[in-house]
Amino acid sequence: MIRHFNHESLVNAAKEVDERQMELLIQNLSMSYGKTKIFSDLNATLHDGGLIGLLGPNGAGKTTLLKILTTLQKPTKGDVLIDGTSMIAHPNVMKNLLGYLPQQVPYFPNLTAGEYLNYIAGMKGMKAKEARRETGSLLERLHLADTGHKRLKDFSGGMRQRVGIAATLLNDPKIIIADEPSTGLDPEERVTLRNILGELANDHLVLLSTHIVSDVEAIAGQILLIKEGHFLYQGTPSDLIKRSIGHVWEYPVTTADTSPLTAKQLEEPTNSLIQRPDGIQIREIAKTPRQPQARQVLPSLEEAYLGALKGVISL
Numbered sequence: 665m666i667r668h669f670n671h672e673s674l675v676n677a678a679k680e681v682d683e684r685q686m687e688l689l690i691q692n693l694s695m696s697y698g699k700t701k702i703f704s705d706l707n708a709t710l711h712d713g714g715l716i717g718l719l720g721p722n723g724a725g726k727t728t729l730l731k732i733l734t735t736l737q738k739p740t741k742g743d744v745l746i747d748g749t750s751m752i753a754h755p756n757v758m759k760n761l762l763g764y765l766p767q768q769v770p771y772f773p774n775l776t777a778g779e780y781l782n783y784i785a786g787m788k789g790m791k792a793k794e795a796r797r798e799t800g801s802l803l804e805r806l807h808l809a810d811t812g813h814k815r816l817k818d819f820s821g822g823m824r825q826r827v828g829i830a831a832t833l834l835n836d837p838k839i840i841i842a843d844e845p846s847t848g849l850d851p852e853e854r855v856t857l858r859n860i861l862g863e864l865a866n867d868h869l870v871l872l873s874t875h876i877v878s879d880v881e882a883i884a885g886q887i888l889l890i891k892e893g894h895f896l897y898q899g900t901p902s903d904l905i906k907r908s909i910g911h912v913w914e915y916p917v918t919t920a921d922t923s924p925l926t927a928k929q930l931e932e933p934t935n936s937l938i939q940r941p942d943g944i945q946i947r948e949i950a951k952t953p954r955q956p957q958a959r960q961v962l963p964s965l966e967e968a969y970l971g972a973l974k975g976v977i978s979l
């Protein structure tokens with residue numbers, strides 16, 4: 665049966681909370697490479713039922729955290745518990761529950777999507793008959809049924825990423841971890857990928873790591889904000905926006921009585937230009953705007969995120 669990923673199911677993904685929730689507890693997690701400390705004493709509690717966006721700038725420690733969560737790396741200290749069981753002491757607990765979607769899906773140009781999925785199913789220890797059945801149903805679910813016989817070299821980036829999701833879903837994982845999966849996709853493909861991940865979050869624990877706010881804006885029920893190895897914020901996107909109210913300002917670019925922003929200041933991520941019917945406006949994320957007559961505006965999630973990263977908004 666083909667399942668459609670639509671707006672309604674996305675809304676449900678954000679709202680629905682399964683009564684039998686799975687808990688992933690990150691407890692005093694620390695990681696160093698030699699003398700280089702990547703993070704120390706990270707703590708967070710994650711549940712299924714609503715996508716969790718792991719947001720942070722490049723170098724914040726997202727990939728290192730994901731490597732630990734996917735059992736590829738052992739932490740220096742601390743633990744990760746799945747429903748009370750340590751996955752550091754028992755990595756197979758995580759391996760049996762995990763589906764990992766990497767940034768780049770491994771590329772075997774001459775395999776068809778069906779052959780690739782059967783190959784991955786074999787690696788996951790699935791029996792041939794079960795693999796064929798699952799592969800067929802996943803190709804349908806991800807709208808790839810009529811392309812299953814084509815070779816991967818003839819697929820677009822978005823189609824290849826959907827094959828990657830199908831591979832991730834083989835073996836019915838309960839936890840899905842995705843590492844910047846929309847890299848290199850065109851805008852339409854990004855939206856499709858987002859919708860699929862949002863839908864999957866209905867009945868899986870989905871952790872999506874990205875530095876692009878729009879990747880999680882419409883689908884995340886929770887945001888985990890990481891900067892320089894610290895969690896700055898864990899909560900809902902709307903709460904992050906609420907906390908940043910009063911810190912985003914707008915004023916016309918042509919106003920005479922202001923200390924104008926220099927080109928250099930406009931390069932700062934806390935300042936941006938926006939086209940309005942009455943002309944170009946400056947949007948500034950600040951405790952106090954440069955222009956005294958600036959009006960307060962409702963922050964976007966991106967502005968709330970940038971304000972938090974820059975320390976303008978206290979969390």
Ligand SMILES: Nc1ncnc2c1ncn2[C@@H]1O[C@H](COP(=O)(O)OP(=O)(O)OP(=O)(O)O)[C@@H](O)[C@H]1O
Pocket residue numbers: 697700702720721722723724725726727728729875
């Ligand atoms: N093997 C390693 N040895 C030493 N330092 C490392 C190693 N791997 C990562 N780092 C450093 O750890 C920090 C966090 O890197 P990490 O890749 O986890 O960040 P990230 O948030 O995923 O960023 P990006 O999106 O750029 O991958 C960076 O400063 C990086 O240089």
